[in-house]
Amino acid sequence: xxxxxxxxxxxIIDSSNFSEKEIIKKEKYLNKFVQNGFPGKKxxxxxxxxxxxxxxxxxxxxxxxxxxxxxxxxxxxxVDGLEHNKIVFINGRIxxxxxxxxxxxxxxxxxxxxxxxxxxxxNSLVDLNSALTNKYYKIQVKEHYAVKKPVIxxxxxxxxxxxxxxxxxxxxxxxxxxxxxxxxxxxxxxxNNFVNIVYNxxxxxxxxxxxxxxxxxxxxxxxYSYNNINLDTNSVAENFILSLGxxxxxxxxxxxxxxxxxxxxxxxxxxxxxxxxxxxxxxxxHLNENTKSYQLIxxxxxxxxxxAYQGKIFVKSNAQKTDGYQLSKAILLSDNxxxxxxxxxxxxxxxxxxxxxxxxxxxxxDSIFYLMSRGxxxxxxxxxxxxxxxxxxxxxxxxxxxxNLIKNIMGLKECI
Amino acid sequence: MRDKQVQDLKEYKYGFSTDIxxxxxxxxxxxxxxxFISNIKKEPKWLLEWRLKAYNRLKVLKEPDWQKPKYPKxxxxxxxxxxxxxxxxxxxxxxxxxxxxxLETYKKLGIPLQEQKRLNGIAVDAVFDSVSVAxxxxxxxxxxxxxxxxxxxxxxxHPDLVKKYLGSVIPITDHYFATLNxxxxxxxxxxxxxxxxxxxxxxxxxxxxxxxxxxxxxxxLIIADKGSYVSYLEGCTxxxxxxxxxxxxxxxxxxxxxAEIKYSTVxxxxxxxxxxxxxxxxxxxxxxLCQGNNSKISWTQVETGSAITWKYPSCILKGxxxxxxxxxxxxxxxxxxxxxxxxxxxxxxNTKSKIISKGISAGYSDMTYRGLVDISKNAxxxxxxxxxxxxxxxxxxxxHTIPYIKNKNSESNIxxxxxxxxxxxxxxxxCQQRGLNSEDAVGLxxxxxxxxxxxxxxxxxxxxxxKLVGISLxxxxx
Numbered sequence: 001x002x003x004x005x006x007x008x009x010x011x012i013i014d015s016s017n018f019s020e021k022e023i024i025k026k027e028k029y030l031n032k033f034v035q036n037g038f039p040g041k042k043x044x045x046x047x048x049x050x051x052x053x054x055x056x057x058x059x060x061x062x063x064x065x066x067x068x069x070x071x072x073x074x075x076x077x078x079v080d081g082l083e084h085n086k087i088v089f090i091n092g093r094i095x096x097x098x099x100x101x102x103x104x105x106x107x108x109x110x111x112x113x114x115x116x117x118x119x120x121x122x123n124s125l126v127d128l129n130s131a132l133t134n135k136y137y138k139i140q141v142k143e144h145y146a147v148k149k150p151v152i153x154x155x156x157x158x159x160x161x162x163x164x165x166x167x168x169x170x171x172x173x174x175x176x177x178x179x180x181x182x183x184x185x186x187x188x189x190x191x192n193n194f195v196n197i198v199y200n201x202x203x204x205x206x207x208x209x210x211x212x213x214x215x216x217x218x219x220x221x222x223x224y225s226y227n228n229i230n231l232d233t234n235s236v237a238e239n240f241i242l243s244l245g246x247x248x249x250x251x252x253x254x255x256x257x258x259x260x261x262x263x264x265x266x267x268x269x270x271x272x273x274x275x276x277x278x279x280x281x282x283x284x285x286h287l288n289e290n291t292k293s294y295q296l297i298x299x300x301x302x303x304x305x306x307x308a309y310q311g312k313i314f315v316k317s318n319a320q321k322t323d324g325y326q327l328s329k330a331i332l333l334s335d336n337x338x339x340x341x342x343x344x345x346x347x348x349x350x351x352x353x354x355x356x357x358x359x360x361x362x363x364x365x366d367s368i369f370y371l372m373s374r375g376x377x378x379x380x381x382x383x384x385x386x387x388x389x390x391x392x393x394x395x396x397x398x399x400x401x402x403x404n405l406i407k408n409i410m411g412l413k414e415c416i
Numbered sequence: 417m418r419d420k421q422v423q424d425l426k427e428y429k430y431g432f433s434t435d436i437x438x439x440x441x442x443x444x445x446x447x448x449x450x451x452f453i454s455n456i457k458k459e460p461k462w463l464l465e466w467r468l469k470a471y472n473r474l475k476v477l478k479e480p481d482w483q484k485p486k487y488p489k490x491x492x493x494x495x496x497x498x499x500x501x502x503x504x505x506x507x508x509x510x511x512x513x514x515x516x517x518x519l520e521t522y523k524k525l526g527i528p529l530q531e532q533k534r535l536n537g538i539a540v541d542a543v544f545d546s547v548s549v550a551x552x553x554x555x556x557x558x559x560x561x562x563x564x565x566x567x568x569x570x571x572x573x574h575p576d577l578v579k580k581y582l583g584s585v586i587p588i589t590d591h592y593f594a595t596l597n598x599x600x601x602x603x604x605x606x607x608x609x610x611x612x613x614x615x616x617x618x619x620x621x622x623x624x625x626x627x628x629x630x631x632x633x634x635x636x637l638i639i640a641d642k643g644s645y646v647s648y649l650e651g652c653t654x655x656x657x658x659x660x661x662x663x664x665x666x667x668x669x670x671x672x673x674x675a676e677i678k679y680s681t682v683x684x685x686x687x688x689x690x691x692x693x694x695x696x697x698x699x700x701x702x703x704x705l706c707q708g709n710n711s712k713i714s715w716t717q718v719e720t721g722s723a724i725t726w727k728y729p730s731c732i733l734k735g736x737x738x739x740x741x742x743x744x745x746x747x748x749x750x751x752x753x754x755x756x757x758x759x760x761x762x763x764x765x766n767t768k769s770k771i772i773s774k775g776i777s778a779g780y781s782d783m784t785y786r787g788l789v790d791i792s793k794n795a796x797x798x799x800x801x802x803x804x805x806x807x808x809x810x811x812x813x814x815x816h817t818i819p820y821i822k823n824k825n826s827e828s829n830i831x832x833x834x835x836x837x838x839x840x841x842x843x844x845x846x847c848q849q850r851g852l853n854s855e856d857a858v859g860l861x862x863x864x865x866x867x868x869x870x871x872x873x874x875x876x877x878x879x880x881x882x883k884l885v886g887i888s889l890x891x892x893x894x
Contacts, residue, residue, distance in 0.1 A: 044482070317811045332826035335793065343832070345817040350808035350838040358821055361829035 001062075002034050008064035009131065015068060016134045025118070029131035036124035045123065048308035048340045049279045054222060054248050059192050064132055064165045066092055071158060077187055078154075082405050084183070085151040091158060092166035092195075094135065099151075106145040112138045119200060122254075125224050129198045133169040141178040141207075150181040150210075150402060155197070157190035157221065164190075168197045174207035174235075181210040181399060188219035188246075197225040203235040205259065210399055212240045215249055216409050223249040233259030240397055241268035242406060243278045243307075250279040256287060257319075263292035267396045268309075270330075271386075271410070272337075273302035281310040286319040286352075293323070298393050299330040300386050301337035308340040313356070317348040324352070330360035331389060387412050441498035447471065450599055453498050457568050457602075460575060470588035470598035477592045484784040484816065485724045485753030487697060490662060495631045497600045553617065562646075563608040564619055567635055570606035577608055581639055585668040585705045585732070593664040594701040597633045601666065604634035609644040609675075618874050620649040623665075631662040638668070640675035642708065647678040649877055658694045660723055665700045673708030673735070678716070680873050682881055685721035692751025692780070695723025702729035706738035706764075714741040715758065716872045718881045720888040723752060728786065730759035733767035733795075740769040743869040745881075747888045748781030748813070757787035757804075757819075762795035762828070771802040774866050778809035778889055784816040791828045798828040806836040807865055809858075809889070859886040 009030050013023055039045065040052035055062065071090040078086065087109070088096040097109055119126050141147055155168060174180055184197075203209055213225065223246050229237045241251050255264040268280045284293040299307045313324040330339040343356040363385055371381035391412055397403040441452045450471055454464040479490075557564050563574060570578050588598045605621045623634060640646050663685065669677050679702075688695025698721075704713035715729040725748075731740030742758040760769035769789070777783040785804045806815035817834045839861050847857035863870070863882055870878050870885075 320811065330823065332823060335825050335827075337824075337826060339821075339823045341819075341821040341832075343817075343819060343821075343834070345806075345834060345836055346814070347806070347808065347816065347836050348814045349811045350813075351811075352808075353837060355833070355835040356817070357834070358819070358832040359830060360821070360823040362826045 001037070004061070005030070005034060005064055011065045012132060012134050026131050029118075029127045033124050033127045033131060036127070039124055045281060045310065047342075048306075048310070049248070049250055049277060051125075051222075051224070051250070054277075055194060058222060058248075059163050059194060061163055062165055062194060063163050066161070066164055066166065068093060068134075071095055071156075077156065079152060079183075079185065079405065081408075082401055083149050085147075085149055087151060087153045089153070089155045089168055091156070091161050091164070092168055094137070101149040102147060103145070106142045107140070107147055109137055109139045111135055119198070119226075119228055122226065122228070125196055126198055126226055128165075129167045129169055129196050129226075132165070133167045136169055136171065138171040138173060140173045141175060141180050143175040144177045145175075146179040147181065150183055150399070152183045152185050155184070155186045155195070157188045157193060157195070159189045161190050162192055165194045165196065168195070170199050172199065172201045172209075174201070174203045174209060176205040176207060176232075178204075179208035179210075181402065182212070183402065184213040184225075186215060186219075186223075187217055188221055191220040193221045195221055195223045197223070199225075199227045201227065201229040201237070203229065203231045203237060203262075205233045205235065207232070207235045209235075209237045210402075211237065212242075212397070212402060212406070213251060214242045214406070214409065215245050216242060217245045219245055220247050222247070224252075225250070226252045227254065229253070229255045229264065231255065231257050231259060231262040231264065234261045235259065236262070237264045238398060239264070239266045240393075240406075241266070241280055242410070243268065243270045243280065244272070244410075246278070247275065248277050250281065252281045254282075255284045255293070257285060257291040257293070258287050260288050261290050262288070263294075265293070265396070266295045266297075266311075267393050268297040269390055269393050269410075270297075270299035270301070270307040271390060272300070272305035272307060275304045277306045279308040279310070283312040283314065284324065286313070286315045286322040286324060288316075288319055290321045291319060291323075293325070295326040296393055296396060297328040298390055299328075299339060300390065301330060301332050301334070301339060303334045304336045305334075306338045306340070308342075309358075310342040310344070311356070312344040312346065313354055315347040315349050315352055315354065320349050320351040322349065322352040322354065324354040326356035328358045329389075331363055331386065332360060333363070438499050440496045443496055444493040445495070445497060445600065449497050453600060453602060456498070457571070459571055462579065463571060466583070466588065467599050470595050473588060474592070474595045474599055477595060479592050483726055484755045484786075485726065485782060487660070487724055490697070492596075495662065497631060497633065498602055556616070560613050560616065561610040562613060562615055563606065565606055567601075567604045567606040567637060570637075574606075574608070577639065578606070578637070581637055581668070581670055582635075583668075585670060585703045586666050586701055590701065593699045594666055597635060597664050597666040597701070600631075601633045601635035604636040604665070605638075606636070607638040607646060607648065609640045609646045611642040611644060613644045615644070615646040618647050618649055620651070622651050631664065633663075634665045636665070636667040637670075638677055638679070639670045640672065640677045640711075642672045643674040645676045647874060648680070649874065650679070650681045651684070660688075660695055660697055662697045663700065663722075667700070667702040667729075669704035669713055671704065671706050671708060671711035671713050671738075674710045675708060676712040676714075677704065678714045679704070679729075680716040680877060682718045682873075682877060682884065683721050683725070684884060687721045687750070687752050688723040690750050692723070695752070696721065698722035698725045698727065700727040702727060703732065704730065704740070705732045706735050706740060706767075708738070709735040709764070710737045711735050712739040712741070714739075714743070714872070716743045716869065717745070717756075718869070718873070718884065719744070719746040719754060719756060720884050722754075725752075725754040725756050728757050728759055728788075730761070731769065732761045732763065733769065733798075734763045735767075736764040737766045738764055739767070742769075742771045742773070743872045744773045745776070745866045745869045745885065746774070746783060746785075747776045747885060748778070748783045749888055750779045750781060752779075752781045754782070755784040755786055757785045759788040760790070760800060761788075762791040762798045762800070765794070765796045765798070767795055767798045769800045771800070771804070772868050773802075773804040774869055775804070775806040775815055776809070776862060776865070776889070777806070777813040777815050780812045782814045782816075784818060785834075786818045786820075788820045788822070789830055789832070790820075790822045791824055791830065793824045796825060796827045800828075800830045800832075802830075802832040802834075804834045805865070806834075807862070808836065808838050858889060862886070862889060
């Protein structure tokens with residue numbers, strides 16, 4: 001692996017124009033990754049999903065270098081029924097940026113290497129991403145500007161690639177009193193690639209971020225996404241993860257509540273069938289007074305599926321008056337399905353309100369009986385109960401347009 | 417008057433040491449020391465081989481390091497693995513032959529070894545450093561066919577039972593400290609309750625570490641045969657010493673069909689002084705096997721002592737319809753650290769488990785609940801309920817909850833709840849308004865917080881435990 005990695009790294013450096021300083025930095029990250037490799041079961045954070053094993057058994061000869069071939073963007077892929085700005089990645093290469101709804105001096109995207117935004121000491125996959133991304137994009141929202149329409153970040157893979165490692169890196173800078181809505185939307189026509197996406201958000205005072213991640217298309221890729229969100233005073237980050245389509249995906253969200261009165265929300269849905277293995281790992285760090293966090297994760301598990309939720313609430317000793325809540329629930333539909341949870345609290349302050357709950361089990365037979373006695377057949381009753389179970393999470397979305405989009409994607413209809 | 421009382425309570429009243437002649441094994445851990453222990457206890461050959469097998473495995477094992485409380489490396493060659501009062505070279509036949517100093521020690525600790533002085537019947541097995549000193553009420557128990565003696569005696573008198581069950585729950589291939597114990601264990605209690613017998617009294621072991629530089633490695637084995645019931649209590653203290661002492665015990669419980677074992681611990685090892693100097697490292701492996709159908713094992717623990725407590729009393733629910741329970745209060749104050757919890761491993765059908773854990777941390781202490789609930793594929797229709805609450809006093813201490821929850825079949829239910837909070841100002845105000853001073857008010861509220869667990873203890877112990885809860889927190893609220 002190491003030989004391949006080094007030659008591919010050289011190819012990436014040769015084909016881009018990094019400064020000497022940047023190359024030294026990148027080499028440092030590469031060496032760190034070479035040293036640690038893909039995380040496996042021995043790593044506590046990867047206990048439930050052994051990535052090293054998954055990559056070994058699914059991808060032969062992982063290739064880290066992507067040739068820079070432009071691809072045509074097919075407008076058919078765009079999401080219908082929602083006016084939005086677009087950023088389109090095809091096979092990890094940016095193909096289209098379209099911010100037609102916004103004022104260009106208030107909202108911009110720059111190709112800029114900013115060494116401050118590099119994330120050190122997170123895990124080996126972020127190191128890999130830092131070493132191998134050939135472009136860093138920085139998206140900036142200026143003071144007092146609310147981005148009018150949501151930005152959809154399309155990440156496409158075409159059938160041309162296979163056994164590739166794709167790295168995408170974006171930095172977001174939300175100046176004070178600004179707001180931004182983004183939607184991650186992936187469309188995969190490829191198989192057996194490893195996609196590694198790292199976002200870094202900096203929210204200044206009073207900024208609002210709404211961050212939605214949709215993984216709804218069936219595909220055979222292995223995906224990892226890491227989002228780091230730093231929150232200043234009174235800022236809000238709302239996150240929603242829809243985990244449906246990929247065969248393996250792990251979403252990690254790390255929130256640092258640095259400022260007073262800042263809050264973070266993470267809601268997620270797993271709805272899995274045939275052999276999928278998904279995980280969400282969150283860590284919410286309460287680092288200042290009067291911060292708030294709320295997490296709700298629900299999962300429905302079909303034949304041969306596995307989902308895991310690792311959520312951690314950390315409260316620093318000066319973060320008094322913290323309010324932290326975390327709930328994970330799972331319905332297991334098959335005897336071959338498995339739900340693992342590790343809801344963790346690490347608390348060093350006394351005047352806090354922190355709690356978590358976790359429940360897993362089968363569909364409630366009484367409820368099914370009730371519905372069937374009202375004339376529904378078994379399948380309908382089951383569907384109704386599952387939809388109701390998941391709708392609870394979707395309803396937490398504060399943006400109505402996006403909520404409806406997600407409901408459409410999931411095929412959930414509201415009962416009137 | 418009251419101040420004096422408080423002062424008395426604040427001090428660890430079991431901190432004295434007894435000056436008594438002891439026989440010790442040579443310092444350090446080696447094959448010779450294991451042979452020495454085996455020899456002095458006149459053990460059969462199979463047991464020596466068993467110990468050596470464990471020792472050989474120990475050589476390749478690594479000490480685990482994933483726990484939250486970190487501690488300086490223990491030098492295993494700088495410990496005594498066997499220490500016994502000299503007068504024990506030939507075990508005294510009855511209490512009259514016992515060294516009066518020993519009797520005095522136990523009197524001071526409030527453990528009467530003289531049966532006649534006891535009003536209600538609790539049979540006691542007292543373990544002093546490495547050996548069992550005395551076992552009371554033997555006759556009454558023997559009449560019912562119950563075997564309650566030190567494990568050394570059991571090895572001599574009931575080798576078949578020991579051979580069959582020793583290591584059946586905690587094998588010698590287990591983790592580092594359990595294997596260490598298997599290699600060098602010195603004494604402990606042995607209980608066998610024959611089929612259909614309900615043990616008429618509480619059985620109890622009292623552990624005391626006296627000698628310095630000594631590790632205590634006791635081994636307890638309790639077997640409840642079909643349809644029987646036994647309730648077992650365990651208490652521990654140690655003198656105040658500046659160095660840390662290691663206590664690595666193994667406790668194995670086996671419950672056959674329809675049997676029930678109730679195991680209660682009040683752990684009050686020396687916790688170290690105010691600045692965290694000294695104290696016991698309590699690294700104990702406790703595991704119960706519900707082997708038979710409809711069997712039940714219930715752990716209750718009140719953990720107030722030790723510099724570091726690191727243990728997870730577990731239940732393996734192998735038999736169908738078996739039940740596992742875990743009730744725990746863990747209190748840390750000053751610089752104490754605890755990483756404790758339980759494991760419930762559901763294997764049989766219709767198995768049920770319940771976990772109630774209450775953690776209280778004050779001062780500069782650190783407390784972690786770590787637990788595992790694992791429902792395997794075949795454990796159809798199983799259920800688990802977990803509740804762990806933590807109470808924090810001050811912002812210099814920490815309270816952590818790390819549960820691992822694994823559900824592998826669609827017919828089982830797991831519910832887990834955890835909360836962390838502090839004593840509310842309102843409650844304190846209410847109590848103080850009614851004339852309680854702040855310490856009493858805190859004591860009352862904490863006792864209420866712990867009530868669910870205290871209720872599980874046998875009556876006599878419950879009173880003591882309640883007091884202990886109050887004492888451990890003295891001075892933490894001001």
